[in-house]
Amino acid sequence: TGCPLPVCKQPDERPKLYRPKAGALDLENEEDVGQGGFPTIQAFDYGEEIQFWHSGKPVMAYAQKTWRLSSGEPMHAESGYWRPKIDGSLEVIIAQSTGLAEVQKGTYNAENKSIALLSEIIANASKVKGINRSFTVVGDDLEYTVSMATNTHSLHPHLRAVLKRV
Numbered sequence: 001t002g003c004p005l006p007v008c009k010q011p012d013e014r015p016k017l018y019r020p021k022a023g024a025l026d027l028e029n030e031e032d033v034g035q036g037g038f039p040t041i042q043a044f045d046y047g048e049e050i051q052f053w054h055s056g057k058p059v060m061a062y063a064q065k066t067w068r069l070s071s072g073e074p075m076h077a078e079s080g081y082w083r084p085k086i087d088g089s090l091e092v093i094i095a096q097s098t099g100l101a102e103v104q105k106g107t108y109n110a111e112n113k114s115i116a117l118l119s120e121i122i123a124n125a126s127k128v129k130g131i132n133r134s135f136t137v138v139g140d141d142l143e144y145t146v147s148m149a150t151n152t153h154s155l156h157p158h159l160r161a162v163l164k165r166v
């Protein structure tokens with residue numbers, strides 16, 4: 001199909017589903033979590049689920065949702081499409097529940113199972129000026145970080161999490 005990623009060779013497989021990995025972030029909380037922060041806000045923890053799937057085209061569909069750990073109340077959610085090319089480049093189109101839309105561009109390394117992305121376009125955002133996303137798969141774990149730049153601050157970390165494939 002022209003898709004260089006292993007997932008594209010398994011059209012009948014169920015969606016890949018990731019949830020927080022126990023103990024990965026060394027937090028006191030027993031439940032496994034992602035961690036958020038930024039210079040202008042209070043640090044916070046969150047639960048998360050991510051799914052990847054595809055329809056047979058060399059494009060992966062992506063959906064993420066997060067929740068407040070204390071109450072289970074929904075927090076941020078987003079979904080989109082991951083479009084890898086054979087030359088190692090990758091673009092990701094993401095729609096966020098906040099209304100923000102992103103076009104991310106970058107590269108993947110199939111050997112290291114790593115991805116680095118920078119925002120090319122951010123639309124419909126009042127504060128956000130830039131978003132960097134990095135992902136690494138280690139065994140069954142998916143680790144990621146998100147940094148952002150806002151109208152008041154240059155690029156700083158906003159999110160990090162380690163999720164386990166379930």
Ligand code: HEM
Pocket residue numbers: 036038040041042044046066067075076077100127128131146148150158159
């Ligand atoms: C705050 C953007 C993902 C939870 C913020 C702020 C921005 C922002 C601009 C306000 C910062 C300020 O006032 O200086 C984004 C972007 C995201 C993202 C661009 C994705 C790329 C998430 C996710 C969660 C989350 C996944 C939850 C799991 C929060 C919380 C705050 C916050 C709790 C502080 C309270 C608030 O202002 O609502 N985020 N965010 N964010 N974000 Fe995110």
